[in-house]
Amino acid sequence: MKIYLAGPEVFLPDAQEIGAAKKAICAEYGLEGLFPLDGGLDLSGLTQRQSGLAIYEANIALIEAAAGCIANVTPFRGPSLDAGTAYEIGHMRGLGKPVYAYSNDARPFAARTRHFCGVSGERDNDGILIEDFGLTDNLMIDGAAARSGSAIICADKAGALDDLAVFRACAAHAAEMLLGARA
């Protein structure tokens, strides 16, 4: 069973190696991981913009081919997850497919946001609300996991984007949910 591997790993210096490591872990649990760089796209002759949109289409094709996704929602350049990952979680849910997610930052969303904004109260210095439902990220992200019959798996790995211990736990969970249900 195919599972899409959403996350900001594609931006890391060793993206291909991490993708391969994630796919190997998936295989241990009977899942076929689909990594966003798998498309093997030929972008020659395309403008920057055309290249970006071609990658979008390739990622959507992988999302459509998968039975669900495992998303790395570890904070990325701010208090929330990577924007592309948030999009992909939404697209999966719009297709009615389950989302399994993990974070290598154990702090609640509100604590991270307060730290980012340098405040301790309910609002930032512009009077904008700090979302505080005791969740891992914006409620649409936690909601996606909840609606998939799951919850975001978190552990304190100092926010490392490439630590795979929690990913492994999430892959085991996804396999139990997806393959257990099929068996």
Add this chain to the structure above:
Amino acid sequence: MKIYLAGPEVFLPDAQEIGAAKKAICAEYGLEGLFPLDGGLDLSGLTQRQSGLAIYEANIALIEAAAGCIANVTPFRGPSLDAGTAYEIGHMRGLGKPVYAYSNDARPFAARTRHFCGVSGERDNDGILIEDFGLTDNLMIDGAAARSGSAIICADKAGALDDLAVFRACAAHAAEMLLGARA
């Protein structure tokens, strides 16, 4: 025709007023705006977590009722859009519905990200790639607009979350796409 109004306005001090103003503009163009706070949810007796998940479900019901969405992708606490908005754009696309989007920050994503990271090259100080396709945000966001037959409408409004001039232009565009196609 119903259109979902995605964006971080729900966190602003005058969220209800901005929601009402957006709905009034939509009505001028023959569209019925659905604002995330419309649900009129009774959260009494619920825990924080239950409240957050109930809001998720209410927002999903509005997304499912809408023919498409207008998304405010102005950067929010970091170089990218609000995570909940990114999710909702994805959910809409997963449902096969069009996404019209606008930003009150005219800078390309790469320039904003470099500014946020304090670098000028291709990678941040941790060696993590700065996505650079000349797009407005992560390629999954621009791709969603492109796949909807559109492009993100941007103007320099100093990143103000509540400036509605570009929203108006986006509402006019959405009406032309949605109602023009129906006529």
